[in-house]
């Protein structure tokens with residue numbers, strides 16, 4: 160058994176399997192303590208986190224980690240959809256691809272310079288709240304969470320992990336999402 164502690168200094172004993180599920184679901188210790196408050200690590204319905212094992216790809220954690228942060232295949236599928244869909248056109252694949260920026264500038268009827276200022280990094284749907292970064296770090300990923308160009312966040316509009324330096328046709332001002340409260344609001348809206 161492993162002893163874990165929440166932010167209030169309360170401790171609990173958990174098994175290695177339970178610890179692994181907490182990691183896979185991207186739960187913080189506070190979230191785990193809240194969701195499974197009983198001494199035997201069960202919730203109000205008498206279920207332990209391991210009882211949810213078969214539902215790992217579902218949204219059982221409610222306002223917790225989105226599926227794309229837990230399921231690499233799903234994330235890739237959603238990213239490809241965002242790249243291919245005429246109305247999304249997520250990109251550019253190669254950040255030095257000027258042609259992409261010319262195309263997106265034409266789409267928005269603006270200059271390339273202005274278009275380049277509208278990226279995931281400042282999009283209203285780009286979630287880099289602490290709890291979402293934890294989801295991304297806890298889950299499997301096929302690319303670096305951070306590189307020389309920027310960092311990954313979660314796109315609530317198209318349900319995949321997008322890169323701060325990229326953009327898409329549906330970009331909207333007002334981001335990024337950097338507060339957990341706002342992130343949970345988006346999660347509720349997306350259910």
Ligand code: SF4
Nearest residue numbers: 279282285314327330
């Ligand atoms: S909607 Fe926003 S965050 Fe999502 S891919 Fe487009 S620009 Fe990026």
